Amino acid sequence: DARVTQTPRHKVTEMGQEVTMRCQPILGHNTVFWYRQTMMQGLELLAYFRNRAPLDDSGMPKDRFSAEMPDATLATLKIQPSEPRDSAVYFCASGLVSSGGRGRKQETQYFGPGTRLLVL
Amino acid sequence: AQKITQTQPGMFVQEKEAVTLDCTYDTSDPSYGLFWYKQPSSGEMIFLIYQGSYDQQNATEGRYSLNFQKARKSANLVISASQLGDSAMYFCAIQVGGGSNYKLTFGKGTLLTVNP
Numbered sequence: 001d002a003r004v005t006q007t008p009r010h011k012v013t014e015m016g017q018e019v020t021m022r023c024q025p026i027l028g029h030n031t032v033f034w035y036r037q038t039m040m041q042g043l044e045l046l047a048y049f050r051n052r053a054p055l056d057d058s059g060m061p062k063d064r065f066s067a068e069m070p071d072a073t074l075a076t077l078k079i080q081p082s083e084p085r086d087s088a089v090y091f092c093a094s095g096l097v098s099s100g101g102r103g104r105k106q107e108t109q110y111f112g113p114g115t116r117l118l119v120l
Numbered sequence: 121a122q123k124i125t126q127t128q129p130g131m132f133v134q135e136k137e138a139v140t141l142d143c144t145y146d147t148s149d150p151s152y153g154l155f156w157y158k159q160p161s162s163g164e165m166i167f168l169i170y171q172g173s174y175d176q177q178n179a180t181e182g183r184y185s186l187n188f189q190k191a192r193k194s195a196n197l198v199i200s201a202s203q204l205g206d207s208a209m210y211f212c213a214i215q216v217g218g219g220s221n222y223k224l225t226f227g228k229g230t231l232l233t234v235n236p
Contacts (some may be wrong), residue, residue, distance in 0.1 A: 031222065042184070043226040056223065091165060095222060106153045106172060106215065107222035111165035 004094050004112035012118045017041045018080040021115045024073055025094030032075045033109060034067055035091040043091075049075065054080075073080045082119045122147040122216045131189035131232050140187065141197040141230045143212035153215040154195040155224065156186070160208040168210075171195055186201045202234045 001024035005024045013019055033048040050067040053091050060067065064083070069075045079086055092107040123146040133139035136158065171179045171186045175225045185205040187196040199206055209231050212222040 030208060031226075041229050045223055048223070075218070081190070089163060093165075106170065108155070108167055108170060109222075109224060111157075113164045114160075 004092055004110055006090075006092050006112035006115050008115060009113060010116045010118075012120065013082055014120050015083055016081040018078065018117075019082045019086075019117060021092075021111055023075040023077070023092030023094075025075065026090070026096070026110055027028075027073075027095035029096050029110070029113075030072075031095035031097070031107060031109075032069060033091075033093040033095065034059045034075070034077050035093065036088075037089045037114075045112055046077070046090075048058050050071060052118075082117075084119045087119050089116050091115075122149070122152070122214050122225050124212050124214050124225055126212055126227035126230050128230045129228075131230055133199075133234055135204060135234055135236050136201055138198060138200045139202055139232065141212075142200070143195045143197065143210075143227060145193050145214050147193075147214060147216050148169065149216045151216070154186070154188070155213045155215065156184070156195075156197045157211045157213065157226075158206075158208045159211065159229070160205075164234065165211070169197070172186050197232060199232075204234050204236060205234060207234045 006019045007022045031050045034046040036044045046060040047067040066078045091114045092112045095107040095109045097107045123202045125144045137139045152173045154171045158166045169181045171188045183200045185198045209229045211226050213226045
């Protein structure tokens with residue numbers, strides 16, 4: 001049963017510290033998404049990659065957040081320096097493109113378990 | 121821009137009964153897909169069901185079915201024979217267009233509670 005894995009599952013850190021979250025997409029998936037979930041904002045897309053290339057990171061605060069895919073089996077999301085307002089659950093999802101009706105392609109995203117981040 | 125509206129912040133249902141969770145969407149693109157995800161209290165997001173805008177029939181996956189009414193722009197999730205384990209947040213999402221853009225736009229979610 002292939003799954004997206006994320007580490008760490010929980011992280012408590014102090015304001016100003018660097019936080020690195022890691023994601024291993026499902027083998028064979030070529031798209032990776034990073035989301036942030038908070039009670040106030042719901043699910044927000046931060047960034048996504050296809051074939052390891054960044055396609056869109058417009059949802060990500062550029063001054064402190066960075067996302068990379070060093071290889072096809074690893075995606076990272078880094079916050080430096082972290083702030084209390086970054087406290088949230090961060091999800092990674094990987095996608096598989098398939099054919100839908102009338103030649104339309106669709107991509108189902110499969111989510112990891114999330115990293116619950118608390119910045120004090 | 122596309123938008124998903126889930127008007128029910130919370131729903132209650134008795135075990136073994138059916139429940140419908142509402143979802144309406146707004147998009148001007150004729151090609152789109154609609155997804156439902158379940159998020160139990162443990163936090164993971166679980167893909168449930170997909171409906172394409174060109175699909176002639178309503179999607180079904182086990183106890184889940186999607187009541188797709190294109191003219192009304194609604195894609196309600198129907199859960200038959202509710203179980204206690206169905207208690208969770210449910211999110212509706214839309215994926216518009218295609219090409220290389222497969223971003224999902226999510227609704228705010230509906231919290232379903234199944235009572236014994």
